[in-house]
Amino acid sequence: MSNKKGNLTLKDLAKIVGVSPATASLALADDPRVSAKTKEMVEEAARRLNYVPNEIGRSLRAKRAETIALIFPNTPHNAFSHPYFVELLEGVTEVLVQKGFHLLVSTAPTEQNEQAAYDKIMRNRRADGIILWPASINDSNISRIVESGFPVVYLGKWHHNDVITVERDDYGGAYLATEHLLQAGRRRIAHITGPMEFQVSIDRLDGYRKALEDYKVLYDPSLVVTADYTMESGVAAVHELIGRGIPFDGLFSSNDRMAIGAMKALGAAGISIPDEVAIVGCDNIEMASMTVPALTTIHQSLRTIGTVAATKIIDLLSGQEVGDKQTIIPAELIVRESSRVN
Amino acid sequence: MSNKKGNLTLKDLAKIVGVSPATASLALADDPRVSAKTKEMVEEAARRLNYVPNEIGRSLRAKRAETIALIFPNTPHNAFSHPYFVELLEGVTEVLVQKGFHLLVSTAPTEQNEQAAYDKIMRNRRADGIILWPASINDSNISRIVESGFPVVYLGKWHHNDVITVERDDYGGAYLATEHLLQAGRRRIAHITGPMEFQVSIDRLDGYRKALEDYKVLYDPSLVVTADYTMESGVAAVHELIGRGIPFDGLFSSNDRMAIGAMKALGAAGISIPDEVAIVGCDNIEMASMTVPALTTIHQSLRTIGTVAATKIIDLLSGQEVGDKQTIIPAELIVRESSRVN
DNA sequence: CTTCGCATTTAAATCGATTTAATTAACACA
DNA sequence: TGTGTTAATTAAATCGATTTAAATGCGAAG
Structure with missing residues (x-):
């Protein structure tokens, strides 16, 4: 714990052992040119004195900062x-x-x-x-x-x-989510997307469309509504969907927050989840496991x-x-x- | 953008300007010993060539890593x-x-x-x-x-x-939370605490007790139940409280997760929030603003x-x-x- | 024409470790 | 005893910037 003034340097260590700094350095690097006896002495002293190389000096020489x-x-x-x-x-x-x-x-x-x-x-x-x-x-x-x-x-x-x-x-996750709803027998699947400035919004919309296509379900633009990834916008999105008067039995949301907002809005409208509308979110935020009902979602590690x-x-x-x-x-x-x- | 082999060094810069490295260093440090004309030349060249000092070299000399x-x-x-x-x-x-x-x-x-x-x-x-x-x-x-x-x-x-x-x-926050419940007229305030290995659990329990004391409300140990900071343990805690058969009209939880669990359990038991039991959590996690009803909590910046x-x-x-x-x-x-x- | 003083500039040491090139030591063999 | 060879060690250079101490140049004063 010798933190008195300066730290133990390689030169100090070498002097203590009775060899040159060059030898000490080579010994610690386990260089074959150094004799086994010298190596042992240097290593022992380094251990005993708790020698820690100054990485700044090392980095300067090596031109690498690790x-x-x-x-x-x-x-x-x-x-x-x-x-x-x-x-x-x-x-x-x-x-x-x-x-x-x-x-x-x-x-x-x-x-x-x-x-x-x-x-x-x-x-x-x-x-x-x-x-x-x-x-x-x-x-x-x-x-x-x-x-x-x-x-x-x-x-x-x-x-x-x-x-x-x-x-x-993001694309594959959205595909998985939509496919899951399709496999559950849903055919009128709405999608709450995010702003198109974000690549994630684009990718998830694409994954959603591809799944529909693969399951021979016609893509219906009036089932897609744009929001801004906040919970409030998820509430508004469901109001918008309901306002359009087009029935839906599944909902894939581009993130969990909006999905949770959607669940609130559906609940308030007396629509039961998952019986009338099955919901899948994205991101697996902590909250998703705590809602009632708990939210199905896509996890990205x-x-x-x-x-x-x-x-x-x-x-x-x-x-x-x-x-x-x-x-x-x-x-x-x-x-x-x-x-x-x- | 000269990223060819090595970066521009101070020595390079000095040579280009036509002065010694020492002068270049002093000039960039705005040392009074360097003439205004030289300073201007060095600074101009540094700007033009986008000279960025190697901080490893600087650190080694200064014995500081910044x-x-x-x-x-x-x-x-x-x-x-x-x-x-x-x-x-x-x-x-x-x-x-x-x-x-x-x-x-x-x-x-x-x-x-x-x-x-x-x-x-x-x-x-x-x-x-x-x-x-x-x-x-x-x-x-x-x-x-x-x-x-x-x-x-x-x-x-x-x-x-x-x-x-x-x-x-943590102590003051718990005091604030409990005081808030007291000021709302609640007198039988339960507390869900965390394991006593954590200082935070101890401090929040102490703050709760001090508020009760200041408001002349007797501390009742049977209103305190220990959980482990998970939502599930919050559910269990409320079951435990209800099982004890002791009525309570307020609940202060040592974190939001347990508070949310508690809300779930109370809701399931048909107890209305906040009318029958007012609840305050701790930590202001994102989820706290999204529950129904939204959770009153303590925020720590x-x-x-x-x-x-x-x-x-x-x-x-x-x-x-x-x-x-x-x-x-x-x-x-x-x-x-x-x-x-x- | 020196010499002193002042303003600038620069050579050289330093920080701590690594590595190359040179040196020393040790031993075998002629 | 001298020489060649190998093994082990070490002196010295290097990385890039900073800083001290020394050197330089120049003008003014004697």
Whole structure:
């Protein structure tokens, strides 16, 4: 615990053992040129004195920081994705810790600061690679990073397939959800979608349509209503649907919050769930298991995305084979009461 | 964007301008010894060539990493606190970014790895200071860090008051919640508490008791039931209370999940909320605003805790006055339908 | 024409670890 | 005893920026 003035340095350690710093360094690296006896002496002293190498010095020499930066733009736009962030973080750290890497978390408070902040991270050598958590499509700052050639793993879809990406399967999840309703015998399935600025909205709408098509159910635009991913907008969406006077016996919502709003509105209208309308949401937020009836939903393992992304960026840095450049983590259907066939 | 082989170094910059590295360094640091003309030349070139200093080199020389580590033990125990972690992260990064600091997020996958992981962070000079997010009381690893003398801000209560701490006011929040019920005229107020291993359970129970005392209401142990912070345990707790046959007109739960479970159980038992039993939870989880009726609760600003903690650790490092060593962030009552006086 | 003082500039050391190239030691063999 | 070979060790350079101490240039004063 000698935290008096400075830490024990390699030079100190070498002097104590009675060898040169070069020998001490080689000994700790288990270099074959160092004799077994010397190695043992150095290792013993290092253990005894609790020698911990100064990684700043090491990084300077090695030109590597053994650090990955996880960047997420801190804009209001991506606020709705926060609940999953911790899960992602867990997956990423799990791998990094195991590989001896550090994690630098970076976020820019304002849009105008973003560019400078990202630029700095790429050029100041604090991190060797970046995992990018995108806010939305069309983000010029993200384009700059991805196209700069700096080692990057992008969490989402990117328009050049030489970029390494790891993404959720929003399309496949929506397909699963819709198929589940179809298999339960529902044929008039409504869909609450989100704003089309978000790729997720587009993908889930597409998955919904594809399932209908595969089951030979005609796509009816009047069964689709747009909302904004809040619970309140889910309530409004159901009012809109009911107002249109078109009957429906199933409902797939582009997220759980809107699905919960929809359940409230249906309940208030005296429509029973799942008997009259079966409901499936998306995201598997904690609340989904606690509603009455509990909400059937689509789960995406952000944890898996984190572990895969971290593994890929490290493989990329160490020159190993990265495998598939594009990875899609499959979605999973979680069946609960809101769609249970009685 | 010259990312060809290596980055532009200070030496390169100096050569281009036609001065020595020393002059270039002093010029960029705006040292009075450098002439205005030279300064202008160096600055112009730095801007034009997009020179970004290598922070590893700078750190080595300065013996400072300009980095704060945020450490949270990744044990199952603290899983229930996850939803707030992102909020804390936001608060911390807001301050760090503004002060030009970096954030290293560290977590240890297993208990046995913890000690080594923390030791490393303290000794390898990757971070200058630590913000500690504790899992539970009685954690020997945390003790080691706090007592090592390494600059630390501890997020919670610590038994030596020379340690800098920032904490939520669990006691005050519970007092607020109970007082709110008392002011609504309730006198038989039940309490669902959590396991006594957690300081939060103890503090909230104490706040509840103090409010009762101040309002001259006798504390009745048979109105208190222990659960484990899950929704299911909240359901069970109400069954237990009803089973005891002791009437109650108010209920304060040590967290929102149990409160929501309690609401479910009361609803199932045909007891109306808030007319027959008014309910207050704790934590203001997202779900609390979405239940029917919406849940009155206590909000603790983790964001504020983050900003205060970050400010204090930086002040501590820069040798500035840190102010109060112990800071308690006040809790806030959020009144919703579950306790609304009709 | 020196010499002193002041304003600028720069050479060199430093931070801590790694690695290359050079040196020393040790031993076998002629 | 001298020489060649291998094994083990170490001196020195390096990474990039900062900072101290030394050097330089220039004009003014004697």
